[in-house]
Amino acid sequence: MSETQAQMSMNENDGNKLVYKTNGLNLWYGENHALKDIQLHVVENEVTAIIGPSGCGKSTYIKTLNRMIELIPGVKTTGEILYRGRNILDKTYPVEELRTKVGMVFQKPNPFPKSIYENVVYGPRIHGIRDKKILDQIVEKSLRGAAIWDEVKDRLQTNAYGLSGGQQQRLCIARCMAIEPDVILMDEPTSALDPISTLKVEELLQELKKNFSIIIVTHNMQQAARISDKTAFFLNGEVIEFTKTSKIFSNPSDKRTEDYITGRFG
Amino acid sequence: MKLIDHSKVLNHMKPRLSFNVFFRFLFLLATLFGLLVLGILLYRIISEGFPYFDLHFFQSLPSRHPEQAGVYTALIGSIWLMAVVAPVSLILGVGTAIFLEEYAKKNAITTFIQINISNLAGVPSIVFGLLGLTVFVRALALGSSVLAAGLTMSLLVLPVIIVASQEAIRSVPKELRQASYGLGATKWQTILRVVLPAAIPGILTGGILALSRAIGETAPLVVLGLPLFLAFLPRTVFDIFTVLPMQIFNWTSRPQEEFRALAAAGIMVLLILLLLLNTIAVLIRNKYQRRY
Amino acid sequence: MADEPLKNHSIQDLISQKFKKRQSGFSFERIVPILLFLTALISVLTTIGIVLTLIFETITFFTRVSIVEFLTAKRWFPFSETHGSYGILPLVSGTLKVTGIAILVAVPIGIASAVYLSEYASEKSRRIIKPILEVLAGIPTIVYGYFALTFVTPILRSVMPGLEIFNALSPGIVIGIMIIPMIASLSEDAMSSVPNSIREGALGLGSTKFELALKIVLPSALSGIIASIVLAVSRAIGETMIVTVAGGSTPTLSWDVTRSIQTMTAYIVQVSQGDVGYGTTVYYSIYAVGMTLFLFTLIMNFIAQFVSRRFREEY
Numbered sequence A: 001m002s003e004t005q006a007q008m009s010m011n012e013n014d015g016n017k018l019v020y021k022t023n024g025l026n027l028w029y030g031e032n033h034a035l036k037d038i039q040l041h042v043v044e045n046e047v048t049a050i051i052g053p054s055g056c057g058k059s060t061y062i063k064t065l066n067r068m069i070e071l072i073p074g075v076k077t078t079g080e081i082l083y084r085g086r087n088i089l090d091k092t093y094p095v096e097e098l099r100t101k102v103g104m105v106f107q108k109p110n111p112f113p114k115s116i117y118e119n120v121v122y123g124p125r126i127h128g129i130r131d132k133k134i135l136d137q138i139v140e141k142s143l144r145g146a147a148i149w150d151e152v153k154d155r156l157q158t159n160a161y162g163l164s165g166g167q168q169q170r171l172c173i174a175r176c177m178a179i180e181p182d183v184i185l186m187d188e189p190t191s192a193l194d195p196i197s198t199l200k201v202e203e204l205l206q207e208l209k210k211n212f213s214i215i216i217v218t219h220n221m222q223q224a225a226r227i228s229d230k231t232a233f234f235l236n237g238e239v240i241e242f243t244k245t246s247k248i249f250s251n252p253s254d255k256r257t258e259d260y261i262t263g264r265f266g
Numbered sequence B: 001m002k003l004i005d006h007s008k009v010l011n012h013m014k015p016r017l018s019f020n021v022f023f024r025f026l027f028l029l030a031t032l033f034g035l036l037v038l039g040i041l042l043y044r045i046i047s048e049g050f051p052y053f054d055l056h057f058f059q060s061l062p063s064r065h066p067e068q069a070g071v072y073t074a075l076i077g078s079i080w081l082m083a084v085v086a087p088v089s090l091i092l093g094v095g096t097a098i099f100l101e102e103y104a105k106k107n108a109i110t111t112f113i114q115i116n117i118s119n120l121a122g123v124p125s126i127v128f129g130l131l132g133l134t135v136f137v138r139a140l141a142l143g144s145s146v147l148a149a150g151l152t153m154s155l156l157v158l159p160v161i162i163v164a165s166q167e168a169i170r171s172v173p174k175e176l177r178q179a180s181y182g183l184g185a186t187k188w189q190t191i192l193r194v195v196l197p198a199a200i201p202g203i204l205t206g207g208i209l210a211l212s213r214a215i216g217e218t219a220p221l222v223v224l225g226l227p228l229f230l231a232f233l234p235r236t237v238f239d240i241f242t243v244l245p246m247q248i249f250n251w252t253s254r255p256q257e258e259f260r261a262l263a264a265a266g267i268m269v270l271l272i273l274l275l276l277l278n279t280i281a282v283l284i285r286n287k288y289q290r291r292y
Numbered sequence C: 001m002a003d004e005p006l007k008n009h010s011i012q013d014l015i016s017q018k019f020k021k022r023q024s025g026f027s028f029e030r031i032v033p034i035l036l037f038l039t040a041l042i043s044v045l046t047t048i049g050i051v052l053t054l055i056f057e058t059i060t061f062f063t064r065v066s067i068v069e070f071l072t073a074k075r076w077f078p079f080s081e082t083h084g085s086y087g088i089l090p091l092v093s094g095t096l097k098v099t100g101i102a103i104l105v106a107v108p109i110g111i112a113s114a115v116y117l118s119e120y121a122s123e124k125s126r127r128i129i130k131p132i133l134e135v136l137a138g139i140p141t142i143v144y145g146y147f148a149l150t151f152v153t154p155i156l157r158s159v160m161p162g163l164e165i166f167n168a169l170s171p172g173i174v175i176g177i178m179i180i181p182m183i184a185s186l187s188e189d190a191m192s193s194v195p196n197s198i199r200e201g202a203l204g205l206g207s208t209k210f211e212l213a214l215k216i217v218l219p220s221a222l223s224g225i226i227a228s229i230v231l232a233v234s235r236a237i238g239e240t241m242i243v244t245v246a247g248g249s250t251p252t253l254s255w256d257v258t259r260s261i262q263t264m265t266a267y268i269v270q271v272s273q274g275d276v277g278y279g280t281t282v283y284y285s286i287y288a289v290g291m292t293l294f295l296f297t298l299i300m301n302f303i304a305q306f307v308s309r310r311f312r313e314e315y
């Protein structure tokens, strides 16, 4: 995507605040150039979907947004990612601070081997909240927010591994919401779930976007069309097209986007 | 409604990050502690023992006069011990491993044997000494001989070899076995010609580990009544003998400085022997690793 | 021609002839499993041998010394025909003192090393450090005994003037050093088996690595860590040469770690070294002590197995 296009999509939302500005981001796994000159801006309280064929760099990009990518040895980056105006790729930016503001929900549910209650209060606790009353409130609010409260309210002290996959994923969303982040990153959050659980999570996203900015990677085109405000199409580590979801699915400007969306490849 | 005060969270961030740095440093120190001790230990032994560590030390019999004393009988004794332990423990250990991995059905008896082996590995070595004293030294009247000591040590290191061989055999790819069966080979042919050759690096590594353990052990041999020093060599496996650790023990227990230094020189010989064995193990592993 | 020798017999013929031979008469296929079973039996016989030896000789011992005296008397003084006293407690206290000190040294250092290796160290430094630690575990115990007596004891005596030449402190510390690799390595295995997805979950919430280690990894790996400690305790209880060389030979029932002691193992060595006649009470006493020692370590091993089986985490 060209500079001007990025500028355009920004200007369309002049009144809204930008959460993330990605400028000329390149990323290498050793020799493998996985992200090429990415330009992408994320607007507050919107759902931004990232689509594209397998291996195009979606997970890589979303993991760069909270620097989870650093866990992989041999990763190099150039360019900048401004989060609320500060470059997060700058090593002096503490990752811990970034990740309290930018929560993440993973592809496979990954609750801690602890009780449901302990899972939710883990984040608030490490951030220094000890007051039992406040913690209880946080648990209820987060679990309600993740639309799982009614299912688990009577067994908060039981192990989270006893929940179904879909429940575990919603618990992970609640765990993420408990620290009241600014942005939530989601990497194919429904790919390990059955259709009913998927539906629940999707409904949830519509609620969540009132309070959070959401960036979601998905393989499911209908899902992207249903839930997102903007969509970015990635191909071979490049952003091919990034614009309003309604536009990209009805009238894509790039031939490759059209081919992908209509299922001609990928 | 916000339940979390993000300015407080930010204030809390600094101490957390410093905690992390501090503990990271502490954990690193703990890790380096082990390495440091190893360094000091080796330095101490070499600096103390070096003055006595010469050809004369290798060629001489033990003596009351420190400057004349040597490790000749003890070193040769250790080699005799290895000559008994290596074949006995390998045959018993590999045999057991083959039985458990290839022949035994998964029933109560094999589970029992398996649990028994892991418990045997946890029995203190000195208790094996008591077994050897009763069975080999007294009941079979072997005395404090090479054979009695060798058999006792073989039983002691048996679990090490069994476990290593089991792992080695288990890691031989199924396809290799099936290829052999597919050609009409019998079970034993398959084991002998396909499974064992493929498992040899693992088995030998385990065997050398076990042998290292056997030549470093002292406690069970004291119980068997091996002499602390001896001025002649064994001629057959039925003769009395002594080994390096016994000689080191003897020298260490003496109050005079000179004998302590001799002990250090003796330890150098023992450590070199161990180093040689382990180098062989590494070489074997490297040589065979390229094949897959 | 290559197939000249096969004129009369095809390869298949040769094989079927061989096959018939194999089925009749002496057959490896039938005898080998029996031979292998016999070798497997040896390990069982070894256990039975140990148990029977200890039981029979201990029973002989108890025909001469009452079991009540053995378990309750507060003095261990076997080398007197007339005033002999066989109370195991002083030897047990010697063993427990040394073991306690060893555990105090080894558990914090071992677990801290495990955390460093599994949570902080890069793959490369882990591959260098782990084998070196394992060298520490492979050094013969007599070498550690020499180290305790000639290095650690003098240093301790220079800072603690009241320390006797033979004491519980020095061998305790050195045994602790010896079992560090055991705790570090087994605990690290347990921690490494905590799946990375769980680590990502914690880091994604803004945990520091320290919080991740303390609040997520350690609790999840707890059963493996406890098992490693119990095994280390068992190892320390059975350790012989370090305490023989540096601990002394004075069985005393006390909690003083600065004085000369005697452990169960060191007593067995002392008797074996001396010229105690076969069949004397002292001779049988080493089996009774050995039995006690064996039971201690057996219980520890069972606990370790129970802990790691009962509380194994299923992720």
Ligand SMILES: Nc1ncnc2c1ncn2[C@@H]1O[C@H](COP(=O)(O)OP(=O)(O)OP(=O)(O)O)[C@@H](O)[C@H]1O
Binding pocket: A029, A032, A034, A052, A053, A054, A055, A056, A057, A058, A059, A060, A061, A072
């Ligand atoms: N840990 C890694 N080390 C090296 N290369 C990697 C690593 N992870 C991903 N890659 C490479 O980076 C590129 C992008 O991978 P990424 O996981 O971001 O793709 P993706 O779009 O998320 O695909 P999928 O839809 O299958 O999840 C691929 O070529 C992949 O091979």
Ligand SMILES: [Mg+2]
Binding pocket: A058, A059, A060
């Ligand atoms: Mg992906």
